[in-house]
Amino acid sequence: MTRRPMYGQARSGSVAPLALGLLAVAAGVVGAVVLSRRGDGLRHGFEDAPRRSQRRPQSGSARVVGRSVTIAKPREEVYRAWREFTRFPDFMENVASVVSLDDTRSRWSVEGPGGSTIEFVSRIVDDVPGERIAWTAEEGTSVPNAGRITFRDAPGDRGTVVDLTMSYDPPGGAVGAMVAKMFQREPSIQARRDLKRFKQLMETGEVATARTHPVSEDER
Amino acid sequence: MRALTWQGKKDVRVETVDDPAIVNPRDIIIKVTSTAICGSDLHLYDGMIPTMQAGDVLGHEFMGEVVETGRGVTDLRKGQRVVVPFVIACGACYHCSKLQYSACDNSNPADEADISETLYGHQMSGLFGYSHMTGGYAGGQAEYVRVPFADVGPIVVPDELEDDDVLFLSDILPTGWMAAENCEIEEGDTVAVWGCGPVGLFAIQSALLMGAARVIAIDHYPRRLQLAAGLGAQTLDYTTANVLEALLDMTGGIGPDAVIDAVGMESHGFSIDNVYDRAKQALMLETDRPHVLREALMACRKGGRVSVPGVYGGLIDKFPIGALMQKGLTIRTGQTHVQRYLPKLLDMIREKRIDTTFLISHRMALEDAAEGYRIFSDEQNDTTKVVLKPGWERAQ
Numbered sequence: 001m002t003r004r005p006m007y008g009q010a011r012s013g014s015v016a017p018l019a020l021g022l023l024a025v026a027a028g029v030v031g032a033v034v035l036s037r038r039g040d041g042l043r044h045g046f047e048d049a050p051r052r053s054q055r056r057p058q059s060g061s062a063r064v065v066g067r068s069v070t071i072a073k074p075r076e077e078v079y080r081a082w083r084e085f086t087r088f089p090d091f092m093e094n095v096a097s098v099v100s101l102d103d104t105r106s107r108w109s110v111e112g113p114g115g116s117t118i119e120f121v122s123r124i125v126d127d128v129p130g131e132r133i134a135w136t137a138e139e140g141t142s143v144p145n146a147g148r149i150t151f152r153d154a155p156g157d158r159g160t161v162v163d164l165t166m167s168y169d170p171p172g173g174a175v176g177a178m179v180a181k182m183f184q185r186e187p188s189i190q191a192r193r194d195l196k197r198f199k200q201l202m203e204t205g206e207v208a209t210a211r212t213h214p215v216s217e218d219e220r
Numbered sequence: 221m222r223a224l225t226w227q228g229k230k231d232v233r234v235e236t237v238d239d240p241a242i243v244n245p246r247d248i249i250i251k252v253t254s255t256a257i258c259g260s261d262l263h264l265y266d267g268m269i270p271t272m273q274a275g276d277v278l279g280h281e282f283m284g285e286v287v288e289t290g291r292g293v294t295d296l297r298k299g300q301r302v303v304v305p306f307v308i309a310c311g312a313c314y315h316c317s318k319l320q321y322s323a324c325d326n327s328n329p330a331d332e333a334d335i336s337e338t339l340y341g342h343q344m345s346g347l348f349g350y351s352h353m354t355g356g357y358a359g360g361q362a363e364y365v366r367v368p369f370a371d372v373g374p375i376v377v378p379d380e381l382e383d384d385d386v387l388f389l390s391d392i393l394p395t396g397w398m399a400a401e402n403c404e405i406e407e408g409d410t411v412a413v414w415g416c417g418p419v420g421l422f423a424i425q426s427a428l429l430m431g432a433a434r435v436i437a438i439d440h441y442p443r444r445l446q447l448a449a450g451l452g453a454q455t456l457d458y459t460t461a462n463v464l465e466a467l468l469d470m471t472g473g474i475g476p477d478a479v480i481d482a483v484g485m486e487s488h489g490f491s492i493d494n495v496y497d498r499a500k501q502a503l504m505l506e507t508d509r510p511h512v513l514r515e516a517l518m519a520c521r522k523g524g525r526v527s528v529p530g531v532y533g534g535l536i537d538k539f540p541i542g543a544l545m546q547k548g549l550t551i552r553t554g555q556t557h558v559q560r561y562l563p564k565l566l567d568m569i570r571e572k573r574i575d576t577t578f579l580i581s582h583r584m585a586l587e588d589a590a591e592g593y594r595i596f597s598d599e600q601n602d603t604t605k606v607v608l609k610p611g612w613e614r615a616q
């Protein structure tokens with residue numbers, strides 16, 4: 001599938017979708033953190049705050065970003081929408097396309113600065129319908145990354161609590177410099193925006209934009 | 221098309237910009253027939269609201285004719301006359317389901333919403349023509365406007381009502397109504413209203429309709445105080461009276477049961493605290509001048525209600541938290557949940573129970589909008605409300 005003219009944002013020089021998560025440097029660590037049962041690492045002391053909200057620098061080399069959002073739709077429906085990875089370009093700012101290869105594998109094409117494109121194959125490693133999905137980039141890609149999303153019923157019939165966690169390593173070396181350049185935006189901010197657009201799409205059927213014109217061919 | 225654009229502090233110009241087009245399925249395009257300048261626009265004009273960009277099209281009080289509809293819009297047709305709420309709301313999120321439309325989760329684009337999330341802890345809804353913090357949506361002081369979520373906001377108005385009768389449904393009429401509703405008026409109540417601009421005037425009218433025994437209106441412009449008196453309010457000129465003393469004396473030593481700040485962040489006057497606030501503002505140590513809010517909190521009776529339709533944007537200083545806490549006051553505020561009030565207020569207009577036109581002092585061509593801003597800002601005594609007509613020939 002190629003990019004659809006979904007929502008409007010001017011795309012000039014802007015990079016990074018669910019991004020940072022998508023582009024990480026150490027697949028191993030990345031996968032381990034994201035896939036741990038709690039989704040975002042271990043419990044620390046007497047508190048339930050997610051690891052990503054800790055003030056102290058996160059231990060280990062992997063960084064965890066993510067966000068929680070409540071969507072006024074039933075859990076099954078939200079799960080099904082996310083499971084369709086090919087629709088990510090509808091709400092992830094610089095995912096150009098996701099092509100399904102088989103039941104669990106898909107090829108992602110992510111836009112970089114100056115018109116560059118990064119491709120990798122992502123594999124679903126955990127999938128419990130209505131509850132959670134986890135994925136990780138296959139080994140050998142220049143941009144290892146992993147992500148995990150969980151779905152819970154919100155209290156009081158308010159829909160579904162969606163918790164997205166992604167992990168990446170603070171980049172170093174030559175690859176690091178390249179990756180750093182790509183992320184003009186704080187990855188946690190990007191995750192938050194992508195998740196917000198997902199919520200908009202689920203609840204309203206469209207992605208809010210202040211544009212006064214549809215995205216044109218050459219802006220894409 | 222022609223549209224009023226913001227260029228900088230005290231610099232607005234009518235320019236030629238691109239016509240808007242349908243972008244999302246639930247959009248409509250309207251051809252504007254009437255649009256007004258609001259006290260809120262003056263905060264933009266005075267450079268008090270951050271995240272404005274040169275070229276932004278202003279205007280959030282507007283109405284017109286539907287000229288195009290997106291494929292997701294089924295309940296509106298080309299040719300219908302609609303008034304558009306200044307608050308953009310999706311109608312589907314948790315807050316919309318609670319009728320808290322100005323808290324809509326989904327109408328502020330994800331990139332713009334970060335700003336209000338940083339400033340306020342949460343993002344607020346999108347608004348028309350009101351900075352990038354509220355979405356960066358092009359406003360209605362223009363010939364055409366793209367209206368998103370058109371199945372939720374715009375209300376169709378009957379042909380027998382003139383534009384001037386219904387235009388203020390877009391903002392100031394429901395704003396005055398909600399300001400009075402937030403006072404939870406009980407029998408025998410005295411309500412004091414600071415500011416006799418359009419919002420204050422509609423709040424006065426609403427409070428009386430809701431059964432307030434008495435409304436005391438406070439301002440310094442004779443013409444505006446006169447309009448308040450015409451609605452049935454008692455009046456106070458704060459340049460000649462000591463407001464706190466006068467309010468106590470006029471309420472048998474009790475104080476007003478409810479108070480309304482219909483002034484907001486740009487309070488006038490040379491009281492000591494206001495001069496202090498001006499200095500701090502100039503040094504960027506404070507963003508808003510809360511003289512009226514302070515005075516209202518001090519004036520309100522014990523256990524009373526404080527309603528704040530006046531707009532504040534950032535931080536204030538010397539806030540009388542002691543008066544609020546010790547007297548056990550309740551504060552209610554917010555950008556108006558316009559959509560919530562439209563059917564009821566439209567009915568009241570039809571039944572002629574609300575007068576919406578008494579405050580219009582000027583009707584002018586959209587082309588003369590810059591002059592409209594100047595007089596609404598600098599000649600407030602005589603300029604009580606400016607309505608712009610895109611179809612009209614320019615006067616000067």
Ligand SMILES: NC(=O)c1ccc[n+]([C@@H]2O[C@H](COP(=O)([O-])OP(=O)(O)OC[C@H]3O[C@@H](n4cnc5c(N)ncnc54)[C@H](O)[C@@H]3O)[C@@H](O)[C@H]2O)c1
Pocket residue numbers: 258259260261262263391392395414415416417418419420438439440441444458482483484485486487488489511512528529530531554555556600
């Ligand atoms: N909550 C909302 O959704 C909403 C909607 C519309 C407008 N507003 C806000 O309501 C406020 C009033 O709007 P408006 O259109 O009536 O504006 P306006 O500028 O026409 O009126 C403000 C009035 O306040 C008076 N005033 C100034 N200092 C005063 C003082 N110290 N004591 C008493 N009166 C004083 C002025 O003389 C003026 O008449 C603005 O802050 C505006 O942004 C809020």
Ligand SMILES: [Zn+2]
Pocket residue numbers: 258259260261280281306391392
């Ligand atoms: Zn207004």
Ligand SMILES: [Zn+2]
Pocket residue numbers: 309310311312313314315316323324325326327
């Ligand atoms: Zn909403």
